[in-house]
Amino acid sequence: MSKISVKHFNEAILSELPWGSDLGLRLDEVSHGKAVMRLPYDDRSTRPGGTISGPHMMLLADACMFAVVLTMIGDVRLAVTTNLNINFLRKPSQSDLIGTGNIIKLGKRLAVVEVDVTEESTGKRVAHVTGTYSIPPAAGES
């Protein structure tokens, strides 16, 4: 079972990420080790061509990874990204983007998470992300 709720993440945590809440970033679903996050299409997030920019895909993926980690360790704000690697796969349509994050490994000190970024309009994958989180002492699992 997830150690955070969708409601708690969207209210208590996103409220501290003004750029995220301002863009309508929100968590749609969580379960233990899994999170689904949405970045609504917004003209302010575009690049030439009118689609959501690369940095906004990274923003969605980073927030999604954070949610995945919190589903397993609870609301530990001190968990921080240490590495993020993203491959951009195709130019998205003018569509909401969905980040689907899954835990790869939760260790005592590090968590490794994978996020698929898809466009909602077609379900096609537009980016693939892997990242590492540093877990504060006592919050991790072996």
Next chain:
Amino acid sequence: MSKISVKHFNEAILSELPWGSDLGLRLDEVSHGKAVMRLPYDDRSTRPGGTISGPHMMLLADACMFAVVLTMIGDVRLAVTTNLNINFLRKPSQSDLIGTGNIIKLGKRLAVVEVDVTEESTGKRVAHVTGTYSIPPAAGES
């Protein structure tokens, strides 16, 4: 010599990145294969703790990589990021962030770029980024 000017990048290119220009993102210096870009400190870019968020460091690095590539191939908007890898080194202070990008390799089809992200207040490195750009046919060098 750079194939784009600071003025051209800041006026013609950033004007198409509303989220960048809105945050005051701007190119400070360019030379052939090198670009220095600035992300001003802004309360809207923060995370809990009041420092500039990870996604905003990625935004700065991605735009800086793009500028580095354009210094060598000119204003080719179709150059797109294919891979970005970032290591977060330390929590920045409440300071402008400076991205210093250098070309590692410009090939016919791919460019590899490295970006150091430092905080201006102390000059300390807060993130290190490497990325790959896909170069449209005919724009690259061997």
Next chain:
Amino acid sequence: MSKISVKHFNEAILSELPWGSDLGLRLDEVSHGKAVMRLPYDDRSTRPGGTISGPHMMLLADACMFAVVLTMIGDVRLAVTTNLNINFLRKPSQSDLIGTGNIIKLGKRLAVVEVDVTEESTGKRVAHVTGTYSIPPAAGES
């Protein structure tokens, strides 16, 4: 359907990778966009502790990614790795390692592949890899 056979890969391709064939590296299964490769346990591949070393996990993953790409474009030796990112998850047991590679995206110029490296003795994931291949002109798909 795969555009290469297990037999062809193991005989014609691995024979040109002396370090791979010497270690008993071999392809076990292929289908379109998927490859399963094995690195047998060997005392010569170990690190302190007697388990297979990190570089040998990278070797397995890189060869597996190559096989995945060839299942889709056929025996195109000029396809070369341009980027590889690996997260090491846990120390493997003294066991054969299995690389299971799946295509993420095959484009005209680049292929993105994901490889899970597991230890056969327990089925546990020991490393996770994503990589990019450069596809020679005319061999790729859109």
Next chain:
Amino acid sequence: MSKISVKHFNEAILSELPWGSDLGLRLDEVSHGKAVMRLPYDDRSTRPGGTISGPHMMLLADACMFAVVLTMIGDVRLAVTTNLNINFLRKPSQSDLIGTGNIIKLGKRLAVVEVDVTEESTGKRVAHVTGTYSIPPAAGES
């Protein structure tokens, strides 16, 4: 000043990496936070075309990163790679490869290291690597 000597690394540490010593892998120089490592050209390390294979560049880079970390924390065998990201830049000549590693950040729990892989015959860069090491408790610096 380096906390390990070239002699100690080449004798005490490489002797536990049979695949490295068998290929003649050796440390050439160390200073605090820096290491220069050599992989001699060897027919057994080649790929089609007769140049040193990608996996052998990764092997050189990983061992070089390890040496860089040990110059700062001493002979701590439990330091392990957690992430490695490599960009392949050009096909090397039939030449020894030189890995020049520099520390980017040594923290309490993680070290980030950068390695340039060059071919000795021309001095050209053939690969660029960044990696993360996990530092055992009490061995790191703040």
